[in-house]
Amino acid sequence: MIVVAPTRREAQAIGHGAVAGATAGSVASLLDVASLDRSGAVLVIAGVCGGLDPSLAPGSIIVARGVSNSDGGDLAPSPRLLDAAQHVLRARRRAFVSSRLLTVDAPVASRKAKTELWNTHGAGGVDMETYGLAMAAEQRHIPWIAIRAVLDPASAALPASLRAWRADTDEHAIMAEARRRPWEWPAFVRLALQMRTASASLRTALDVVLPALNVLGSADVAPVADLSIPLVAVGTAPSANGAS
Amino acid sequence: MGIPLRQAVVVSAYLMKQQIKRNKRYPLVLMLEPLYRCNLACGGCGKIQHPEEILGQYLSAEECWAAAEECGAPVVSIAGGEPLVHPHIDRIVEGLIERKKFVYLCTNAILLEKALSKFKPSVYLTISVHMDGLRELHDAMVDREGVFDKAVAAIREAKRRGFRVTTNTTVFADSSPSQIRDLFNFLTNELKIDGMMVSPGYDYPKAPNQSVFLRRPQMIETFRKLLAFPERRGWRFSHTPLFLDFLQGKEAMQCTAWGNPTRSVLGWQRPCYLMNEGYVTTFRELIEETEWDRYGYGRDARCTNCMAHCGYEATATKATMASPLEGLRAGIGTMLGGGGR
Numbered sequence: 001m002i003v004v005a006p007t008r009r010e011a012q013a014i015g016h017g018a019v020a021g022a023t024a025g026s027v028a029s030l031l032d033v034a035s036l037d038r039s040g041a042v043l044v045i046a047g048v049c050g051g052l053d054p055s056l057a058p059g060s061i062i063v064a065r066g067v068s069n070s071d072g073g074d075l076a077p078s079p080r081l082l083d084a085a086q087h088v089l090r091a092r093r094r095a096f097v098s099s100r101l102l103t104v105d106a107p108v109a110s111r112k113a114k115t116e117l118w119n120t121h122g123a124g125g126v127d128m129e130t131y132g133l134a135m136a137a138e139q140r141h142i143p144w145i146a147i148r149a150v151l152d153p154a155s156a157a158l159p160a161s162l163r164a165w166r167a168d169t170d171e172h173a174i175m176a177e178a179r180r181r182p183w184e185w186p187a188f189v190r191l192a193l194q195m196r197t198a199s200a201s202l203r204t205a206l207d208v209v210l211p212a213l214n215v216l217g218s219a220d221v222a223p224v225a226d227l228s229i230p231l232v233a234v235g236t237a238p239s240a241n242g243a244s
Numbered sequence: 245m246g247i248p249l250r251q252a253v254v255v256s257a258y259l260m261k262q263q264i265k266r267n268k269r270y271p272l273v274l275m276l277e278p279l280y281r282c283n284l285a286c287g288g289c290g291k292i293q294h295p296e297e298i299l300g301q302y303l304s305a306e307e308c309w310a311a312a313e314e315c316g317a318p319v320v321s322i323a324g325g326e327p328l329v330h331p332h333i334d335r336i337v338e339g340l341i342e343r344k345k346f347v348y349l350c351t352n353a354i355l356l357e358k359a360l361s362k363f364k365p366s367v368y369l370t371i372s373v374h375m376d377g378l379r380e381l382h383d384a385m386v387d388r389e390g391v392f393d394k395a396v397a398a399i400r401e402a403k404r405r406g407f408r409v410t411t412n413t414t415v416f417a418d419s420s421p422s423q424i425r426d427l428f429n430f431l432t433n434e435l436k437i438d439g440m441m442v443s444p445g446y447d448y449p450k451a452p453n454q455s456v457f458l459r460r461p462q463m464i465e466t467f468r469k470l471l472a473f474p475e476r477r478g479w480r481f482s483h484t485p486l487f488l489d490f491l492q493g494k495e496a497m498q499c500t501a502w503g504n505p506t507r508s509v510l511g512w513q514r515p516c517y518l519m520n521e522g523y524v525t526t527f528r529e530l531i532e533e534t535e536w537d538r539y540g541y542g543r544d545a546r547c548t549n550c551m552a553h554c555g556y557e558a559t560a561t562k563a564t565m566a567s568p569l570e571g572l573r574a575g576i577g578t579m580l581g582g583g584g585r
Contacts, residue, residue: 053542055498055559090535099542115496119464122542154496 001214002030003044003206006129010047013199016206018046027136035140042081042213043137043144046206048151048198049125050108050158052118053099056150058194059201061096062124063089064146069103069131077134078143081213085145088212094205099124101146103131107165109158118154125150147209149202151194159184159191246439246482248367248408251319251346252575258318259565269502269531271317272558274345275517277508278303278336279325284352286386288416288456290448290518291325301509305335311507312345314527321348321372321504328355334362341368348372350412354391356398365406372441373399375411377419377427385416385456399435410439410482416456421469428479439482443553444491446518449546460549464493483553485573486560491551495560499540499547503558505530515539517554519546 003018004027005011011018019030034041049062056062063085068074082098089096102123108114117126130146137144152158161177161184178184255272262270281299282292292299303311312320320340327333328351340347346368353373363369373395376385382392402409411431415424424442431437444467447457458466470476471492481488489495501516511523512530516539524530541547547555564570 052496053498053540054496055540095537097537097543115494118496118542119460119493122548124542 001042001044001210002034003046003210004030004133005047006127006133007047009195010199010202013195014046014203014206016203016210027133031136031140031142035142041142042078043133043142044206044210044213045130045133045144045146046202047127047129047148048195048202049101049127049130049148050114051124051150051153052102052108052114052121052126053097053124054118054154056097056124057153058150059197060150061089061094061201061205062101062148062150063096063098064101064130064148065098067101067103067130067134067146068121068123070105073131073135075131075134075138077145081143081145084212085147085209088208089205092208094208096205097124101130101148102126104128105166107158107162109160109163111155111157114154145213147202147205149198149205151198152191156190159187246480248346250367254344254346255318255561256565259561263565269536271315271503271505271527271531272561273319273321273348273504273554274312274315274317275504275506275554276303276308276311276320276322277324277506278308278322278327278333279330279509281329282324282326282352283329283354284326284386284388284391285452287453288385288414288445288448288451290446290450291323293450293452298509302330302332303336303507303509305332305339308336308507309339309343311527312340312343315505315507317505318346319348320345321350323350326352326355328359333359337363337369341366344368346370348410350374352386352391353395353398357394357401360398360402360405360407363407365408367408370408370410370438371402372410372412375413375427375431376416377413377423378430381419381423381427385414385418396435399437403436408438409435410441411437412441412443414443414445415458415463415466415470416445417458417462418456421466421473424470425473425475429475432475432479437480439480441482441553442491444549444551446552447549448518457549460551463491463549463551467491468493483557484560484564484570486563486570487553487557490556490560497556497559497563498542499550499555500558500562501539501555502531502534502536503561504554518550518552519544 003016005014005018064077065082066074066076086098100123102117102121104126108117108126125148127148134144161174161181165174178188279302280292280294327349337347337349348370350372375395376382379392383389399409428440431440444463445457471488486495490497504517505527506513506517511525512527513523514521514530515534538544539547564574
């Protein structure tokens with residue numbers, strides 16, 4: 001089983017041997033090796049996301065029943081992994097919602113933009129990586145599942161310095177910009193507190209889900225792997241909003 | 245006034261009490277269906293496609309009162325079926341009023357004029373008449389000629405006798421914003437209606453005519469156009485301003501399915517007024533044993549095109565209570581009946 005968290009910060013928070021700072025290359029090589037393993041491999045995409053469903057507070061868990069991107073791409077996780085994750089979470093009485101995730105290219109910073117995405121896509125959360133990672137797994141016939149915790153709720157806007165964030169943006173540059181904007185510091189403090197809540201919630205959910213997936217893992221891995229297909233680029237920057 | 249001041253005060257106090265008690269899920273409006281039988285067969289209705297043995301069942305007055313007490317919601321909406329077909333509807337209403345419930349008696353008004361003598365005007369009683377359009381559109385939606393004229397005559401008589409009368413309009417694909425505007429102008433200016441409710445139709449799988457339902461983006465577009473008409477400032481809605489914003493896509497909301505629990509002749513309907521996954525025998529079972537997080541927009545495909553007030557008005561009401569600014573806006577809306585951005 002490979003647990004991928006898009007950023008180092010998220011990987012550290014999750015534990016469970018999550019791949020940290022997932023660059024395209026490192027995840028590609030991991031998935032390539034995994035796809036050769038005929039006994040089976042599973043990709044778990046874990047991290048935080050921006051909330052689009054207005055009923056979800058920071059720390060709410062979304063088990064994705066699908067992920068789409070703004071170009072209309074649409075991927076579904078392994079039904080068996082999804083069923084297993086939902087079943088074990090329900091059995092352990094862990095709160096979660098089974099909803100869709102939307103992957104976009106840039107942070108969704110304003111409340112208005114989140115409302116528009118919610119009305120258009122009906123996705124519970126928004127991030128910047130899940131679709132790419134899921135596509136990479138699909139191309140290698142590796143079953144995948146995505147579990148995200150809400151960082152910033154639908155009702156909250158992100159600080160302006162985060163709005164320029166892109167997948168290849170350096171976190172230090174963002175922080176340097178934020179230091180020059182003291183009026184945004186309260187918002188960053190709030191985000192930091194929400195990150196703590198979201199991380200703890202995600203870790204707790206994964207404590208329950210990962211053992212169940214490990215048992216299932218090998219059952220629905222397709223035997224053929226196509227190593228010639230390149231991996232879709234994966235962001236290396238730390239997370240912010242859906243900007244996870 | 246969109247809703248009576250006393251009702252606004254009682255409901256606000258009830259909401260505050262729930263917040264103080266930290267209740268996560270509590271009802272606002274009991275949807276009481278004492279019968280499924282109706283004297284109409286509207287194309288967009290998903291309530292009356294039951295076998296004859298179920299259509300022949302009625303909740304007794306005692307069962308209705310027990311449901312209201314068990315549920316505890318301050319408002320009871322009596323729907324159906326056509327409530328005025330129920331032989332004991334007057335007793336049901338009287339008993340609910342004795343229990344200080346704000347009763348909305350929902351009717352297509354075909355039998356209303358004759359039935360008015362059975363009821364007494366009260367601040368606790370609102371007669372809510374189904375009106376989907378002016379004469380041509382309404383009669384087409386209910387699939388019978390003459391119903392609009394009967395409803396208008398009954399509304400005039402009810403108003404003359406001192407009853408509080410509101411209307412309930414369902415917006416379907418066949419109704420254009422200008423047609424609904426004309427209806428609202430007529431209800432406001434000619435009939436001097438006390439309040440109007442409006443909601444997009446829910447795409448009941450069992451409804452005979454599936455082409456009448458709007459998809460979510462169409463609904464938002466329709467309501468944006470409808471609520472952009474200048475006359476809208478004079479319309480008296482029985483809704484929170486936030487709900488009207490939601491209908492126009494300006495506010496993100498998730499459904500509060502437990503806000504309007506449904507008690508019918510078959511029991512407490514799970515999970516909501518519009519979707520049916522079976523029945524339980526007690527309200528407590530409904531609230532405590534339903535996996536509510538499974539339902540809602542983005543979670544259940546059946547909720548994709550639902551923007552109905554029975555799911556979202558409760559969300560809007562709770563959000564209004566949580567925000568002093570929205571509370572003030574709703575207060576003004578309650579007094580003047582307007583609202584929405």
